[in-house]
Amino acid sequence: MTQIEIAGVGKRFGAHQVLRDCTLSIARGQVLTLLGASGCGKTTLLRIIAGFLDPDEGEVRIQGRDITTLPPNRRQVGYVFQNYALFPHLTVAENVAYGLKVRRRPRAEIADRVRAALETVALAGFADRYPARLSGGQQQRVAIARALVLEPEVLLLDEPFNALDAKLRLAMQVELRKLISRVGITSIFVTHDQAEAMTLSDQVAVMREGRIEQLAAPLDLYDRPATPYVATFIGRANVVPVTVRGGAVEGVPGVAAARADGPAALVLRPENLRLLAAGAPGVVWNGRVAFATADGPTMELELDAGLAEPLRAVLPRRAGEAAPAAGTLLGLGIADPAGCAVIPHAG
Amino acid sequence: MSPRASGATKRRRTIPAIDRLGGLLLGLVAGFALLLLVAPSLIVIAISFEPRAFISFPPSGFSLRWYWAVFENRQLTDSILVSLEVATLVMLAALLLGVPAAFASVRGTFPGKAGANAFLLAPQMMPGMVIGIAMLFFGAYVGFRASDLMLVVALTVFCIPFTIRIVMARLAGLDPRLDEASANLGAGPAETFLRVTVPQLGPALLAAAAFTFIEAFDNVTVALFTSDVRGRPLPVELYYLVQNDSTPAIAAISAMEIMLSFVVMLVIARTVGLERLGR
Ligand SMILES: Nc1ncnc2c1ncn2[C@@H]1O[C@H](COP(=O)(O)OP(=O)(O)O)[C@@H](O)[C@H]1O
Numbered sequence: 306m307t308q309i310e311i312a313g314v315g316k317r318f319g320a321h322q323v324l325r326d327c328t329l330s331i332a333r334g335q336v337l338t339l340l341g342a343s344g345c346g347k348t349t350l351l352r353i354i355a356g357f358l359d360p361d362e363g364e365v366r367i368q369g370r371d372i373t374t375l376p377p378n379r380r381q382v383g384y385v386f387q388n389y390a391l392f393p394h395l396t397v398a399e400n401v402a403y404g405l406k407v408r409r410r411p412r413a414e415i416a417d418r419v420r421a422a423l424e425t426v427a428l429a430g431f432a433d434r435y436p437a438r439l440s441g442g443q444q445q446r447v448a449i450a451r452a453l454v455l456e457p458e459v460l461l462l463d464e465p466f467n468a469l470d471a472k473l474r475l476a477m478q479v480e481l482r483k484l485i486s487r488v489g490i491t492s493i494f495v496t497h498d499q500a501e502a503m504t505l506s507d508q509v510a511v512m513r514e515g516r517i518e519q520l521a522a523p524l525d526l527y528d529r530p531a532t533p534y535v536a537t538f539i540g541r542a543n544v545v546p547v548t549v550r551g552g553a554v555e556g557v558p559g560v561a562a563a564r565a566d567g568p569a570a571l572v573l574r575p576e577n578l579r580l581l582a583a584g585a586p587g588v589v590w591n592g593r594v595a596f597a598t599a600d601g602p603t604m605e606l607e608l609d610a611g612l613a614e615p616l617r618a619v620l621p622r623r624a625g626e627a628a629p630a631a632g633t634l635l636g637l638g639i640a641d642p643a644g645c646a647v648i649p650h651a652g
Numbered sequence: 653m654s655p656r657a658s659g660a661t662k663r664r665r666t667i668p669a670i671d672r673l674g675g676l677l678l679g680l681v682a683g684f685a686l687l688l689l690v691a692p693s694l695i696v697i698a699i700s701f702e703p704r705a706f707i708s709f710p711p712s713g714f715s716l717r718w719y720w721a722v723f724e725n726r727q728l729t730d731s732i733l734v735s736l737e738v739a740t741l742v743m744l745a746a747l748l749l750g751v752p753a754a755f756a757s758v759r760g761t762f763p764g765k766a767g768a769n770a771f772l773l774a775p776q777m778m779p780g781m782v783i784g785i786a787m788l789f790f791g792a793y794v795g796f797r798a799s800d801l802m803l804v805v806a807l808t809v810f811c812i813p814f815t816i817r818i819v820m821a822r823l824a825g826l827d828p829r830l831d832e833a834s835a836n837l838g839a840g841p842a843e844t845f846l847r848v849t850v851p852q853l854g855p856a857l858l859a860a861a862a863f864t865f866i867e868a869f870d871n872v873t874v875a876l877f878t879s880d881v882r883g884r885p886l887p888v889e890l891y892y893l894v895q896n897d898s899t900p901a902i903a904a905i906s907a908m909e910i911m912l913s914f915v916v917m918l919v920i921a922r923t924v925g926l927e928r929l930g931r
């Protein structure tokens with residue numbers, strides 16, 4: 306069942322078109338991530354869903370109900386701000402109780418629910434502290450408890466791990482993912498970190514310059530990128546210009562292309578290449594090694610094969626094997642032709 | 653040792669000496685400035701305890717007779733009452749007008765905002781005397797005579813930039829996302845104002861009220877031109893008094909004013925923290 310739908314949303318700030326025709330839908334209990342470079346409009350889209358901004362066009366629907374013009378205080382949408390936005394003049398417990406007080410819940414109920422929420426985020430002992438005396442990770446958990454205690458229909462989180470150091474970030478990502486599946490709340494995360502998007506989400510929407518470039522499950526995004534931008538944004542990829550003729554890619558045997566004839570781009574993950582002697586059977590590209598390095602389990606090399614950019618390959622390394630010297634003449638073949646994607650040409 | 657190395661050690665030795673000298677100079681200047689600021693107040697307080705009928709420093713003894721004299725002088729007590737009343741009204745008017753104005757100029761988005769801001773804060777750039785004279789002439793033109801009411805109006809114009817600036821400074825420091833967080837948690841605009849904005853603004857409001865009150869209470873330049881001849885406020889009364897008389901009673905009043913200001917600052921320091929006023 307669709308919990309939240311965004312249909313054709315556009316937003317302009319002055320002459321600057323920040324969002325264009327953003328459309329996506331999320332099933333109940335699913336986690337979607339908005340992934341994109343800084344400034345591509347992720348926060349703006351999230352703020353439109355929360356009601357802090359009105360879109361210029363398009364609709365936001367929750368369980369089929371159009372909420373586009375509903376003021377933020379009448380939406381059942383939790384929001385975890387990038388800097389957490391905890392009330393500095395209220396204690397942790399008072400912060401968490403805020404929404405319940407506003408809803409005029411009975412005192413005893415508020416106390417119970419606040420206690421339960423603080424236990425959920427493992428902050429039971431911090432009820433009487435002020436936010437200024439909490440660490441970044443603790444503040445983040447207060448912000449999450451403050452939103453979750455109201456049992457919203459949707460939880461929105463704007464780069465919730467940004468303020469945390471790398472080690473804590475990983476731990477909190479796992480914790481938050483567990484918490485979200487335990488309470489089963491439909492969530493939208495914002496991040497510019499693709500690894501974070503892969504860990505956290507059921508679906509990832511890759512955004513670029515205000516558009517949703519591709520919406521897919523994390524692994525599909527990696528295996529079947531729809532555009533060169535997605536291919537290089539999610540992991541690393543060689544994007545090679547090719548020509549499609551009769552459902553096959555010219556000069557690259559074994560790769561099927563369900564596209565019309567004409568120019569296209571072949572997406573090759575570095576680990577899907579194999580190293581061969583120059584001119585050996587199965588070689589697709591011959592060239593000289595431009596750069597090579599080995600780090601224990603793998604070696605990485607760049608081969609100058611006369612393309613616009615050198616081909617990058619990540620290869621398993623056998624014991625005792627050294628990286629080939631720069632200038633060596635070598636060949637590269639494709640390990641698994643079915644693992645390549647053929648997509649529209651970059652231009 | 654090479655000449656270069658010895659030069660380096662020499663320089664290393666001379667820099668702290670210059671630093672020490674600089675520190676000493678700075679300390680001297682600061683101490684002197686402090687003395688200039690504080691000494692007159694201390695002298696006035698000392699003089700106010702003079703037992704004899706004329707001013708001398710150091711005082712020839714200790715007595716509170718001039719404090720009693722102040723309260724036995726009808727003219728002085730009347731003017732104290734006028735000043736208290738006027739300062740209270742100015743404070744209320746400045747808060748009532750200044751707080752919404754501060755909101756509009758920090759949070760508002762409307763055409764001509766920069767101009768409106770400049771206009772609101774303009775009286776601060778103008779000498780009080782100019783405001784006083786302008787008010788008097790304008791009053792004559794529209795048939796509005798110098799009176800307590802005119803004094804309140806003129807002083808409000810004069811004081812409101814102080815009020816607005818203190819509130820603005822604090823408002824600008826508030827995170828607008830806290831308002832969004834409050835809305836997100838279900839609070840309407842009025843409830844957000846009461847639960848989020850007011851508690852954080854409270855200290856600034858207290859400070860604005862105190863400063864406006866003190867400013868209105870001891871202003872001479874505006875009051876000289878706009879106050880009623882019969883109901884003169886205290887500063888004007890004192891101004892006329894010192895022209896033909898110099899009794900220690902004047903020192904006693906000044907001492908009381910100094911102590912009042914001191915108490916107000918102390919209260920603010922205790923409740924708000926003085927360093928937060930600047931923000
Ligand atoms: N209130 C605003 N007024 C004008 N421009 C804005 C405003 N908010 C965001 N923008 C612009 O919109 C673009 C997208 O911003 P944002 O949604 O914050 O990006 P992201 O969260 O993906 O980094 C940026 O170029 C930003 O400068």
Ligand SMILES: [Mg+2]
Pocket residue numbers: 347348349
């Ligand atoms: Mg952002």
